[in-house]
Amino acid sequence: xxxxxGLLFVLLLSIGMxxxxxxxxxxEENKDKGNNDSxxxxxxxxxxxxxxxxxxxxxxxxxxxNQSAWEGIQAWGEAIGLSKGEGFDYAQSNDKxxxxxxxxxxxxxxxxxxxxxxxxxxxxxxxAAEQYPDNNFAIVDExxxxxxxxxxxxxxxxxxxxxxxxxxxxxxxxxxxxVGGIKSPLITKFESxxxxxxxxxxxxxxxxxxxxxxxxxxxxxxIIAANMYDNGVDVIYHASGGTGNGVFNQAKDMxxxxxDSEIWVIGVDRDQHEEGQIGDHNITLxxxxxxxxxxxxxxxxxxxxxxxxxGEVLEYGIEENAILIxxxxxxxxxxxxxSTVKEWEEKVLNGEVEVPQTEEELEKYVDSL
Numbered sequence: 001x002x003x004x005x006g007l008l009f010v011l012l013l014s015i016g017m018x019x020x021x022x023x024x025x026x027x028e029e030n031k032d033k034g035n036n037d038s039x040x041x042x043x044x045x046x047x048x049x050x051x052x053x054x055x056x057x058x059x060x061x062x063x064x065x066n067q068s069a070w071e072g073i074q075a076w077g078e079a080i081g082l083s084k085g086e087g088f089d090y091a092q093s094n095d096k097x098x099x100x101x102x103x104x105x106x107x108x109x110x111x112x113x114x115x116x117x118x119x120x121x122x123x124x125x126x127x128a129a130e131q132y133p134d135n136n137f138a139i140v141d142e143x144x145x146x147x148x149x150x151x152x153x154x155x156x157x158x159x160x161x162x163x164x165x166x167x168x169x170x171x172x173x174x175x176x177x178x179v180g181g182i183k184s185p186l187i188t189k190f191e192s193x194x195x196x197x198x199x200x201x202x203x204x205x206x207x208x209x210x211x212x213x214x215x216x217x218x219x220x221x222x223i224i225a226a227n228m229y230d231n232g233v234d235v236i237y238h239a240s241g242g243t244g245n246g247v248f249n250q251a252k253d254m255x256x257x258x259x260d261s262e263i264w265v266i267g268v269d270r271d272q273h274e275e276g277q278i279g280d281h282n283i284t285l286x287x288x289x290x291x292x293x294x295x296x297x298x299x300x301x302x303x304x305x306x307x308x309x310x311g312e313v314l315e316y317g318i319e320e321n322a323i324l325i326x327x328x329x330x331x332x333x334x335x336x337x338x339s340t341v342k343e344w345e346e347k348v349l350n351g352e353v354e355v356p357q358t359e360e361e362l363e364k365y366v367d368s369l
Contacts, residue, residue: 049113049304051077052106053090054099056118057216058241060090064269065241065292069117069140072293076300099124107132113303115140115296119186125149136308138299140292141186147311152295155317156186157193158348159288160237161355162325163266164197165344166286167235168205169337170264177208177228179247181215181240185358190239190268190288192362193355200344200353203369208233212243221246229254229263235285237266244268245275252278264332273328285332291322318349 053073055066070090077088084090089111091102099121106114107128114135116125119142129137129146136148143151167176178194180187195207208228212220221243228236229250236251238244244267251265255278265276267287276284295316302308316322325341327333347353356362 049087049300050109050111051088051113051115051300051303052109052111053115053117054102054106054121055090055093056099056120057093057095058118059092059094059216062215062242063245063272063275065140065290066117068270068290068292069115069296072296073115073300075293076297096120100128103128107135112136113138113300113308117292118142119184136303136310140296143313145311149311150299150309151313152292152299153313153315154290154292154295155315155323155355156239156288156290157189157196157355157357158318159290159323159325160190160193160239161197161200161348161353162341162345163237163286163288164194164199165201165341166197166325166333166337167194167237167264167266168198168201169340170285170332171205171235172262173232173234174202174204175206175208175231175233177210177225177233177236179221179224179228179236179238179240179244180209180211181243182213183211187211187239188359189357190237192357192359194237195362196356196365197344199366199369201340203366212240214243215241217243218246218249222250225250225265234262235264235266237268237288239268239288244272248272248275248283251283252276255281255283267326271326271328273326276329282329282332284329286329287326289324289326291316291324294322318345 051073053069058064058066060066060070073088082088093099093102103114103124114137116139121139122142122144125137125139126144129144129149133148138150138152140152176198178191180191191209198205198207210224212224214220221240225236225247236247238247248265251263254261254263263283264285265283266285269290271287271289273284276282327338348355356365
């Protein structure tokens with residue numbers, strides 16, 4: 001009887017231990033399963049969120065803001081394991097007529113966020129936002145009015161002001177130039193800020209302003225630059241997209257023919273230091289860097305987190321570290337120039353200087369100097 005009782009006790013104890021062990025294993029498995037589900041959901045959220053970009057005629061390799069926007073999208077996609085065509089993509093527009101077909105193709109392919117890069121896409125992106133309310137859209141360098149679209153803008157006048165200061169400090173002829181792409185309110189911001197920066201340093205400096213009426217005509221940019229340099233201009237700031245490649249080409253040709261000549265180009269949107277390399281020399285003084293890539297990634301991450309700022313206009317400037325000037329050319333951008341530019345930057349940031357954005361504001365600003 002005692003043996004039977006002992007056997008029963010051992011059996012019950014064993015069953016309890018087995019159940020306890022099973023219960024512990026089940027809890028741990030459930031915990032792991034929960035973590036895996038969470039990771040899976042996060043992974044799926046990333047993998048399922050698709051982003052596309054439609055370029056303007058400048059193209060994805062324009063060495064300007066199309067390229068910068070695409071680099072931002074690439075960086076975002078590659079960081080979460082996506083690849084071109086599998087989570088993110090772009091469509092090249094060689095003509096205005098291709099804007100809407102490119103946009104609608106991405107809508108059809110169920111991309112969650114579609115960027116239109118450049119003010120030329122405003123009309124088509126506005127129409128697309130109205131026709132496809134279930135998609136999110138964003139435009140760079142313009143403003144659209146739709147509840148499912150966000151507008152990304154920049155304080156280009158701030159950065160243009162600072163490179164204007166640098167140009168004024170660098171010129172030896174007291175003649176500088178500005179080459180614009182197509183005359184528009186956007187490019188007028190570049191022009192106005194640049195002239196204000198130049199005149200703030202020396203009101204007597206002459207600023208030659210010319211427009212190519214194209215963002216894709218490097219031949220025209222080269223001709224304009226040749227005329228400017230021949231007339232004594234020694235620093236040219238371009239805000240002309242691919243047309244600016246011609247400005248660089250002309251400066252490099254002249255530098256190659258006369259290595260002692262002191263002529264400079266100021267790049268735009270990206271650090272265009274590489275475009276200015278000619279042998280042992282570099283004719284890129286500095287660049288007004290517009291971190292389109294930073295703004296694009298910021299908006300994508302908001303959208304992916306379910307916080308897409310629909311209907312809003314986002315403006316990125318010096319304060320947001322989205323506008324800056326490059327100091328890559330250490331020989332050309334001397335410590336004196338850099339420190340002076342920093343002083344003016346502080347004046348802009350603290351409100352002591354309100355940089356003009358329009359021709360009317362520029363006229364008032366110059367008159368007040």
